Amino acid sequence: MLLALQLLCDGVLLGGTYVLIAQSLNLIFGVMGVVNLAHGSFIVLAGLFTVWFAAHAAINPLLAIPIAFVVLFGVGALLQPVLLEPLMGLGAQQAELLSLMLTFGLDYVLIELGLQVFGSSYVSLPYLQSTWSVAGLTISKSLLVGSAFAAALALLLSFWLNHTGFGKTLLAASQSEVGAVSIGINVRLVRLVAFAIGVGLAGAAGVLLILVEPMAAETADDFTILGFVLIALGGLGDYRGVAIASVLLGIAQSAVGFAIGGDAESVLPFVLLILFMALWPQRFRRAA
């Protein structure tokens, strides 16, 4: 019983760290109809930067969150109009295919950039290495902090989307572009902001993830695929579904990791991705 609770607790916390990966990807997907294959590389660049930052600046690594967010927001705001926006006028299918190819290429460029700047080795951040014992459960402090911050940022995103004027225009544009245009919403601007915020939040996610697991430039695509699995599982453009999916995947991984082992745990998202693609290909279509 205690073991089950422990696994559940680890799983929920792990899932919490996933929420931000998935929601930031979902935001970009919802508004642009583009699965950003470079998402993981933004995450990893932010994670590697955080290690460098913590080593050189000797201050709390959580301070890297706003820095990573602002810098990557800027990067996203510069890249979107140049690379992605020109594809948006080509019709949904063309845009989808070309933007997949484009973000795939961008992914490689960014990973190479990460290798050049930060090297190829796995790095981790020794921060809050101790644990808490609560009612017989062992809780890793870094996992708790990473999970709580990621969940808080995801909630903030959700609040912004649902309760602010600009957030609502973003939801509107993602649910019907023609409907949004018909009431004078500038969908170009909406797409730019959505991409920039999505990439900025990927940066924030990277800072939090390096607190809980080691990273290398090459692990970028693991995060992309993880995010992709979560939005397929939870529903494209469905923020609540994706939050639930994140927690469920975390729990499943923690259970599989215990029952079979760490390798099975890390391979689980890939297996799920293949299963979903095979069984429910329509889950990868944009929600109507």
Next chain:
Amino acid sequence: MSEAATALALEDVVAGYGPVTILHEVSLVLGPGEVVVVLGANGAGKTTLFRAIAGLLAPRSGHIRLYGEAIEGRTAHAVTRAGIGHVPSGRELFPRLTVADHLDLGGRLCLPARRAELKERMFGLFPVLHERRQQRAGTLSGGEQQMVAIARALMTDPRVLLLDEPSTGLAPKIVISVFEILPLLKAQGVSVLLAEQSLTLGLSAADRAYVLDHGRIVLSGSASELANDRRVVDTYLGR
């Protein structure tokens, strides 16, 4: 009709998709407070025409004037701001947003006082939307969805409303109740350009009509004239 007395005027508008030309030198006028219907069979180019007016499709040539001001080639959001409300074909609601969200989004460029006033007016026009205001648009009936689409467009406080086939997919009784608001809009000084496939429906709702066939205006006249004109039916039947 003199310039000042014209709400919307199209002069020789040519538009299409890629290399294909759909609209061939379309000219029409809409007077203030008038309801004018563009009649045309499936694929005649009604939606293309409305998209060109609304700024979703840049015309290749020709002019579109709103109260004398040229608006052709402007972006869709600039056209909305200039005073053209667009109820797109197929309604294009935001299925996961509530009725109230649709109204607020439509009215988001108005001053808060004006927005509240317009909202009251919408609930007056469509009392059922007041009951349903916290309901998601995707869960409404077809007729209610059409009302939301119209109310959302009216919340932009337009001088001209483009209403693209509001009858699609609705039961005749519901269509009649939707069309009943047209005279009320007229009373508020909003001019309406309506697209419709059904002759009887279109002519019953409008003051004047244009018949569009393969992207050309082939006939025009008052609704009562055209209702008795055999050529209208012949155009539809492709004779």
